[in-house]
Amino acid sequence: MTSISGKTTLDWTGFAAELAPVEVIDEPVLVKKRSRDFFWYSPILDRRLKACFGDLVARPKTRAELSHCLSVAARHRAPITLRGGGTGNYGQSVPMEGGLIIDTTAMGKIVEIGPDFVRVEAGCNILALNNALMAHGRELPIFPSTQDIATIGGFISGGSAGIGTVSHGMLRDAGNVMEIRALSAEEAPREVVFTGDQINMIHHAWGINGVITELTLRTVPTEDWIGCIVTFDSYPACHGAAIDLAQSETIRRKLCSTLDAQIGTYFDKLRGLVPEGRAMLVTLIPRAQMAEFRALMAAHHGTIALAMDEAERLARKLPHVFEFSYNHTTLQALKTDRKVTYLQILFPAPVNVAKVIEVQAALGDDVFMHHEFARMGGQVVSFDLPLVKYTTDARLYEIMDIYAAHGCPASDPHSCIIEEGGMKKADYRHLAWKKRMDPMGLLNSPKSREWARVRGMTAEEIEALHGG
Ligand SMILES: Cc1cc2nc3c(=O)[nH]c(=O)nc-3n(C[C@H](O)[C@H](O)[C@H](O)COP(=O)(O)OP(=O)(O)OC[C@H]3O[C@@H](n4cnc5c(N)ncnc54)[C@H](O)[C@@H]3O)c2cc1C
Known part of the structure; x- marks a missing residue:
């Protein structure tokens, strides 16, 4: 099978066989569809990203299957891009270097609903999660207006605020996210548990420094x-x-x-x-x-x-x-x-x-x-x-x-670079965790200009990668 992205030289047929029994999607039209998000909101990103595609989609159903996908990708040094509902609007889930897209939507179990918290797999659809919570008289304090399509893992990785933020603060504010479990991108993936201040090391990092498997989130009483x-x-x-x-x-x-x-x-x-x-x-x-x-x-x-x-x-x-x-x-x-x-x-x-x-x-x-x-x-x-x-x-x-x-700073939604968009500046703590969780730089790496510098790319190479 030839590379759909035109950017990799791997044998994707052999790669897909190694992923078995994980469900894969290799039909080019479908792979291309799952390579897009809502970047087209921006005429600048539309020009930059519309020809960026992955090579293969894997759809793991369990943590063990997800771990197997990461292991195979690490063995082949294949770029990896995580994808939930694909509703990000800065091109966060667009594979810029081709490679493997891991679609998390089959990993959506609600593990536990407690009196004031919920433990849930990353691929859980947010509407389904809110509906399940409502049966217990609870709801998420903050959710995106895309809840019908978006996943909770995608929201915590790609989002920052939403419906509820006017009362309950930003996602990053203490207590809203209680725990994040994530796998490293290595031949033998390790699970790391982020709690307390460590949560913001992986929250809103666009999937560049770990693969979120499970989250524990605060819940609040639901209202009519x-x-x-x-x-x-x-x-x-x-x-x-x-x-x-x-x-x-x-x-x-x-x-x-x-x-x-x-x-x-x-x-x-x-x-x-x-x-x-x-x-x-x-x-x-x-x-x-x-x-x-x-x-x-x-x-x-x-x-x-x-x-x-x-x-x-x-x-x-x-x-x-x-x-x-x-x-x-x-x-x-x-x-x-x-x-x-x-x-x-x-x-x-x-x-x-x-x-x-x-x-x-x-x-x-x-x-x-x-x-x-x-x-x-x-x-x-x-x-x-x-x-x-x-x-x-x-x-x-x-x-x-x-x-x-006039004293009102902009964060650039016309950039797919984490250090420019999404209300963020360069966060070297994200990159320190990336070194630990993704030592080969496989996870969505082109989205970080600083990581490209860490990798030792020249200014011209960085411009070619990011400037289009
Ligand atoms: C119409 C519209 C309305 C929106 N409203 C809001 C809003 O109210 N608030 C808000 O914050 N955002 C909003 N957004 C942006 C986006 O919807 C949110 O960020 C959303 O919740 C993303 O979820 P998703 O499942 O679609 O993630 P995706 O777009 O699939 O992914 C988002 C990012 O997370 C990464 N990712 C996905 N799953 C994982 C995982 N398991 N581990 C690690 N990384 C992962 C991806 O690689 C990508 O970088 C909106 C976007 C649109 C188009």
Whole structure:
């Protein structure tokens, strides 16, 4: 079998035979499909990654089968890329050097549901996990808006925040992830258990420094959630209401997002339900707290356009309100206009409307603000994931510079390099663990510019690998 990626010289037929009895996928169309994630959100990443494919997919069902895959790959020095639901949007799960893709979705057992924790295999689908927890009156404190497709291992490796972060903090905040078990990429894979401060050595490391097999996560009581959309005359008015909601000491909101009025014009699924031309606040509120919530919104002159529980949502065949938040906002807009893209900007504490007005005045009419409120280290901050009408790469970076000049730093979602995107700087602790867990540099290595330097690649080689 010839290499699908065109980047490796291994005998992939022999490799697949060695993997037996592990299920493999070698049909080129399917291998190519499983080589993609949502990188196409970015016109820059689309150009860079659309021709990157793996050579073979393995789909282990047990920890022993996963260990066997790693052992075979290590023996052949084959590049390895882990893949859960493939919903990452910086190309985290795209194999840039070809090689073996390990699809974890058949390893999805829920091992134990305790009174306030859950122990689960990495490939477990997040919706299935939340549904199982709800039967016990619990739910995940934080989950991504992609829960229907994403795996818990992919979220902890690739994600950082989500629905619930406004109340429960970032994934990295102490207590949210209690334990991570991971295998090393060696001929005889070793299992390492990460607890306490060590958890952030492997969390959000994009699968470059260990293969997560099992996680123990905090759970919180579930609520009878009412999905709400509130509209306002202006974005600053909407933002002011959101700040009060995010900072409320009593209302247990699970989501607090604000969207510029222009963004709503892209939402086909809300046509006729939510009036166009108005800024939107999107949130999830416990049913028992709706009266208090309605009073807060009225005080800010907001109009509640939608307030529905899960039964009504299902009956009306509507999406969850959180499918208009986080990176789903961009996805909904892309369904209408393939020319839009997005950025990721931090509005640090203390959040305030004046800063939004100041930055908005400096931006052009090609940028529409979209803030997600979050708790970070105990403080309320917001992430602006603005929708941008894409024209040129230079304009995208100019917009990031405008934000930065106003004290709002960008993390570049148009890069597939861990040290540039995902709100991260170079983390040498990740790389120290990579040396221990992946001494041959097989795990998703091109995603780290610093690792390429550690490997002794020249500046030109690094540019060729990362610059495209
Ligand atoms: C529409 C949309 C909305 C989104 N909303 C959110 C959001 O609310 N919050 C958020 O944080 N992100 C969000 N994201 C990004 C993404 O959905 C999350 O990071 C997601 O949870 C990833 O899960 P996944 O199973 O799809 O992972 P994948 O995309 O398959 O993988 C993500 C990364 O984890 C690695 N990985 C996967 N499994 C393992 C494993 N077992 N061991 C080691 N590494 C592994 C992969 O190699 C890759 O680097 C969104 C993306 C889209 C497209």
